[in-house]
Amino acid sequence: MxxxxxxxxxxxxxxxxxxxxxxxxxxxxxxxxxxxxxxxxxxxxxxxxxxxxxxxxxxxxxxxxxxxxxxxxxxxxxxxxxxxxxxxxxxxxxxxxxxxxxxxxxxxxxxxxxxxxxxxxxxxxxxxxxxxxxxxxxxxxxxxxxxxxxxxxxxxxxxxxxxxxxxxxxxxxxxxxxxxxxxxxxxxxxxxxxxxxxxxxxxxxxxxxxxRTAEAVKLTENVFRAVNIALVNELKVIFDQMGIDVFDVIDAAKTKPFGFMPFYPGPGIGGHCIPVDPFYLTWKAREFGIHTRFIELAGEINSGMPQWVVGRLVSALSDRLGKPIRGARVLVVGLAYKKNVDDVRESPSLVLMEMLEERGALVDYYDPFVPVMRRTRKHGEFEGRASIGWSPEALAGYDAALIATDHDGIDLATLVKSVPLVVDSRGASRALSPELQARVVRA
CATH class of the missing domain: 3.40.50.720 (NAD(P)-binding Rossmann-like Domain)
Known part of the structure; x- marks a missing residue:
């Protein structure tokens, strides 16, 4: 044969x-x-x-x-x-x-x-x-x-x-x-x-x-990523309370030519692999009487990031603009789970939109790769929604913008100049001038 x-x-x-x-x-x-x-x-x-x-x-x-x-x-x-x-x-x-x-x-x-x-x-x-x-x-x-x-x-x-x-x-x-x-x-x-x-x-x-070895290889690759992303997400929250920019820390740490591999925080994790695959191993491990504490802890941290990001936005709206989240017009910038793709599977942006709307916000999105929302397994209510057009006039109609996906080519300078409050969950605004960066809230 x-x-x-x-x-x-x-x-x-x-x-x-x-x-x-x-x-x-x-x-x-x-x-x-x-x-x-x-x-x-x-x-x-x-x-x-x-x-x-x-x-x-x-x-x-x-x-x-x-x-x-x-x-x-x-x-x-x-x-x-x-x-x-x-x-x-x-x-x-x-x-x-x-x-x-x-x-x-x-x-x-x-x-x-x-x-x-x-x-x-x-x-x-x-x-x-x-x-x-x-x-x-x-x-x-x-x-x-x-x-x-x-x-x-x-x-x-x-x-x-x-x-x-x-x-x-x-x-x-x-x-x-x-x-x-x-x-x-x-x-x-x-x-x-x-x-x-x-x-x-x-x-x-x-x-x-x-x-079974080949099956375990794939799970190991994605467990590795999930755990390390959870680590930097936790560090982000800790360092934020200390007035330290986690991205500055990572940039400096990665200059070490050995013993460190950079991973970056965000508003949660998305795509088919990282939010899903570790739980396949967790499920199978139970059959052998093993409790995967490390993997499950990483999952808890990563799944909790959207709530932390929304909390930062709600606080910033109140502190900077004196506005409640209920009735506020919020633009989510980036719907795909990562930059420069049209893939919205398990995207944290969808969770962010859901959480903001539950709090009474009026939410739109902008994503040049996702002009119209396709149906997803968990967020069918968003099917058919369309991305807004990008212009200073359109942006000026929002109270706040939340950068959820750092697509290349998005004019962040115009965003910051046009919207009273910009919350950045990806560190994308670090490329802007110091004057514009000072107007951005990190999350």
């Missing part, structure tokens, strides 16, 4: 299917297409398929000319028809793995995808899960569903592997091709198959001992 598969990969005869065409799946589809493979893109959302077939991109940092090249080549099938899974040699599953309202793993997308694939699975295929998940998902959940639904056996009839996605949307320095790919498989032969496949689109493949 492995030798024939590797031969087809090397000759580019292998057909590669990507299941789930979001922020992870679509770049992967483009990468395999660029490497010369015949590719299949599967998604349950017909609107996505229709846009792609029309040469349109629904992800800001993916240029439409790349989509046009994909569609125009004649080597790509874009479909909602999962029966065509039977035509591919490898299928890479890139579906969401969110949390439930109780912060438990929501595996419904993985389960539904596996159940849709299983009837069409055939001998000799490679199935790789890329969705972030808890250790042992691939062997205990995915493989079991595929075996039951297909009548085939993993490791004997088809190969299964896990390779965690490592996308960083909007990062100009790293992309699918340059980020090393971690791969773990259920057998040595499956590992050879997965390694051969990924080696065609990534600079380096890192083989690990097992699928």
């Amino acid at each position: 492995a030798a024939a598969f590797v031969g087809r990969v090397e000759s580019r005869e292998a057909k590669v299917g990507i299941v789930g065409l979001g922020y992870v799946g679509l770049p992967l589809l483009l990468a395999f297409h660029a490497a010369g493979f015949r590719t299949f893109g599967f998604d349950i959302d017909p609107a996505k398929i229709e846009k792609l077939q029309g040469g349109k991109s629904y992800i800001h940092h993916i240029a439409e000319k790349r989509i046009a090249a994909l569609v125009g080549s004649g080597r790509t099938v874009l479909t909602t028809d999962y029966s065509r899974i039977a035509e591919v040699d490898a299928m890479l599953i890139c579906v969401p793995t969110p949390l439930t309202r109780y912060r438990d793993p929501d595996m419904s997308f993985v389960v539904a995808t596996a159940e849709a694939i299983a009837p069409h699975l055939r001998a000799g295929q490679l199935v790789t899960l890329e969705s972030t998940t808890y250790p042992m998902t691939s062997e205990d959940l995915l493989a079991a569903i595929l075996e039951q639904g297909s009548g085939l056996q993993a490791g004997r009839d088809f190969a299964i592997a896990y390779s965690p996605e490592r996308e960083d949307p909007g990062n100009p320095d790293f992309d699918t091709n340059s980020i090393p790919k971690v791969v773990g498989a259920d057998t040595a032969a499956a590992g050879d198959m997965a390694e051969a496949l990924y080696a065609t689109v990534t600079a380096r493949v890192v083989r690990v001992a097992s699928m």
Whole structure:
């Protein structure tokens, strides 16, 4: 099985299917297409398929000319028809793995995808899960569903592997091709198959001992980030009370050439990874009688940051303008969870807007990357809201502005000159003149 598969990969005869065409799946589809493979893109959302077939991109940092090249080549099938899974040699599953309202793993997308694939699975295929998940998902959940639904056996009839996605949307320095790919498989032969496949689109493949090891790698990367962000968020609150700028502290500390890695505070954490992934490990650890105190403490600190930021804004409105938050017009600057992307998944900006409106504020937002709010799992009430137009006249109508995302290109000088109170939760105003900085409240 492995030798024939590797031969087809090397000759580019292998057909590669990507299941789930979001922020992870679509770049992967483009990468395999660029490497010369015949590719299949599967998604349950017909609107996505229709846009792609029309040469349109629904992800800001993916240029439409790349989509046009994909569609125009004649080597790509874009479909909602999962029966065509039977035509591919490898299928890479890139579906969401969110949390439930109780912060438990929501595996419904993985389960539904596996159940849709299983009837069409055939001998000799490679199935790789890329969705972030808890250790042992691939062997205990995915493989079991595929075996039951297909009548085939993993490791004997088809190969299964896990390779965690490592996308960083909007990062100009790293992309699918340059980020090393971690791969773990259920057998040595499956590992050879997965390694051969990924080696065609990534600079380096890192083989690990097992699928559960690969699953743990991804969680470790994001737990590391979550804990360190929580640390600097806590330091921000402490230093603020001492009249110390945490960004000045970090800038000086990072001049040490060893023993320090800079992380930066903000109004909370967002995106699919950091707010979600650590709790997958926390949930699985309970099965083994382990209480993940460090991870959960980091989660408490990070999830508490929006409340601290709103408290700073409320106090500043009262102290500087003599106004209550109720009835105040507040502009949230930046809706995406990080700079220079259109991704609003788990964005703290949405929490900030919700909290401000609960206190009676009249809230609008400005984000050049998010002209109209799409529906999100937790904040459906914001669907359809539109970004305001950016002008001194429009800005002057607000009592306060809260910088929640530090997109490049936003004219912060005009913002500070036009709005009576500007609260900065990202340290973005540090680039302004000392005179303008003096008018900004840090949060």
